[in-house]
Amino acid sequence: xxxxxxxxxxxxxxxxxxxxxxxxxxxxxxxxxxxxxxxxxxxxxxxxxxxxxxxxxxxxxxxxxxxxxxxxxxxxxxxxxxxxxxxxxxxxxxxxxxxxxxxxxxxxxxxxxxxxxxxxxxxxxxxxxxxxxxxxxxxxxxxxxxxxxxxxxxxxxxxxxxxxxxxxxxxxxxxxxxxxxxxxxxxxxxxxxxxxxxxxxxxxxxxxxxxxxxxxxxxxxxxxxxxxxxxxxxxxxxxxxxxxxxxxx
Amino acid sequence: xxxxxxxxxxxxxxxxxxxxxxxxxxxxxxxxxxxxxxxxxxxxxxxxxxxxxxxxxxxxxxxxxxxxxxxxxxxxxxxxxxxxxxxxxxxxxxxxxxxxxxxxxxxxxxxxxxxxxxxxxxxxxxxxxxxxxxxxxxxxxxxxxxxxxxxxxxxxxxxxxxxxxxxxxxxxxxxxxxxxxxxxxxxxxxxxxxxxxxxxxxxxxxxxxxxxxxxxx
Numbered sequence: 001x002x003x004x005x006x007x008x009x010x011x012x013x014x015x016x017x018x019x020x021x022x023x024x025x026x027x028x029x030x031x032x033x034x035x036x037x038x039x040x041x042x043x044x045x046x047x048x049x050x051x052x053x054x055x056x057x058x059x060x061x062x063x064x065x066x067x068x069x070x071x072x073x074x075x076x077x078x079x080x081x082x083x084x085x086x087x088x089x090x091x092x093x094x095x096x097x098x099x100x101x102x103x104x105x106x107x108x109x110x111x112x113x114x115x116x117x118x119x120x121x122x123x124x125x126x127x128x129x130x131x132x133x134x135x136x137x138x139x140x141x142x143x144x145x146x147x148x149x150x151x152x153x154x155x156x157x158x159x160x161x162x163x164x165x166x167x168x169x170x171x172x173x174x175x176x177x178x179x180x181x182x183x184x185x186x187x188x189x190x191x192x193x194x195x196x197x198x199x200x201x202x203x204x205x206x207x208x209x210x211x212x213x214x215x216x217x218x219x220x221x222x223x224x225x226x227x228x229x230x231x232x233x234x235x236x237x238x239x240x241x242x243x244x245x246x247x248x249x
Numbered sequence: 250x251x252x253x254x255x256x257x258x259x260x261x262x263x264x265x266x267x268x269x270x271x272x273x274x275x276x277x278x279x280x281x282x283x284x285x286x287x288x289x290x291x292x293x294x295x296x297x298x299x300x301x302x303x304x305x306x307x308x309x310x311x312x313x314x315x316x317x318x319x320x321x322x323x324x325x326x327x328x329x330x331x332x333x334x335x336x337x338x339x340x341x342x343x344x345x346x347x348x349x350x351x352x353x354x355x356x357x358x359x360x361x362x363x364x365x366x367x368x369x370x371x372x373x374x375x376x377x378x379x380x381x382x383x384x385x386x387x388x389x390x391x392x393x394x395x396x397x398x399x400x401x402x403x404x405x406x407x408x409x410x411x412x413x414x415x416x417x418x419x420x421x422x423x424x425x426x427x428x429x430x431x432x433x434x435x436x437x438x439x440x441x442x443x444x445x446x447x448x449x450x451x452x453x454x455x456x457x458x459x460x461x462x463x464x465x466x
Contacts, residue, residue, distance in 0.1 A: 098388055
């Protein structure tokens with residue numbers, strides 16, 4: 001008999017307000033180790049806030065959020081330790097513009113993981129090869145295309161050897177011809193067994209790699225289903241409408 | 250009484266003799282003002298009571314004349330048992346006074362950094378101190394190279410205030426010559442031209458530095 005997969009992220013009754021705005025409203029979500037969850041929904045639905053809560057970039061007011069066994073927000077040191085299990089990729093890449101691609105990748109290895117320069121560079125180069133961009137190691141982010149920058153951002157996040165990768169609309173800021181190179185890297189990552197939570201509207205990607213698709217609107221999870229069902233006829237009317245809208249393009 | 254070039258030339262060695270004092274005061278004050286100003290801005294940014302207090306101190310410093318600070322440090326502190334040399338008081342006064350302005354410059358430079366940068370640093374688990382040193386400060390410097398250079402020139406040009414404390418800097422020396430000879434135009438012009446030359450060197454240096462900072466990335 002197979003062992004039950006470990007729960008990487010366990011969210012129960014999560015509530016968050018920005019002032020009067022109830023941005024997360026009673027969210028329950030479990031992400032098992034090795035699972036790949038795609039979160040979609042219209043803008044303002046709370047999906048980015050949700051993913052930013054998972055690594056503690058955002059705090060929450062009610063409910064519990066456990067990450068790799070640690071309840072976030074109780075203790076600053078434990079929260080920080082749990083965050084080290086995560087890697088995050090942002091919509092706007094957020095590479096450090098004053099550092100080379102290689103230094104972007106080695107900074108946390110050296111300052112957080114305490115690696116030597118040569119160790120850090122070896123690890124960083126391995127991840128840059130993994131995202132197929134080792135030849136740009138000495139370039140600055142401003143010299144790269146958006147797709148290249150996002151692949152570097154993925155490599156940078158992988159350097160600390162995270163157990164879960166969080167993607168916050170990783171292709172939304174990209175020109176159409178660059179989306180594929182980033183999605184290819186993400187698909188490869190999924191094939192390697194990485195636990196992933198992706199906020200994305202790339203339904204082709206969701207169909208290809210997601211175990212579960214979650215549809216959010218107005219701070220609630222309205223629909224959740226295995227990818228095959230989500231794209232089938234059985235979904236929630238609101239998510240069907242959303243799908244029809246975005247799949248028309 | 251025309252402008253006597255020969256007399257101007259004869260006053261040059263004495264005035265240039267004070268260039269070391271002027272440059273030392275200016276350099277140490279720049280470093281001091283930058284260090285205190287950065288500390289002020291970090292505390293203000295952290296908020297809380299300390300942040301509010303420092304915010305008030307910055308406004309207070311910027312709203313008072315620099316001479317008031319120099320007189321205060323030089324003539325009032327000794328009543329409380331603090332006796333400092335005139336050079337030390339001068340450097341302290343200029344450092345404190347300009348720290349208020351530089352704190353504002355640093356604030357603008359940090360505010361201009363996109364929110365995603367500190368977020369990326371947090372997501373990578375960088376400690377706050379490391380994020381400041383490796384992520385925030387380098388980008389801040391890129392943003393503020395020009396205004397920072399302007400303030401360094403301002404500090405250089407403020408060194409003659411130290412004449413009131415009898416610090417032998419360049420303009421004071423020039424004025425001494427003028428008082429002794431009753432010829433004002435030549436020594437004062439010589440001093441002014443040396444300041445001009447120094448200011449040009451600093452602003453050119455800052456321009457080069459800015460170009461170098463921006464060329465990367």
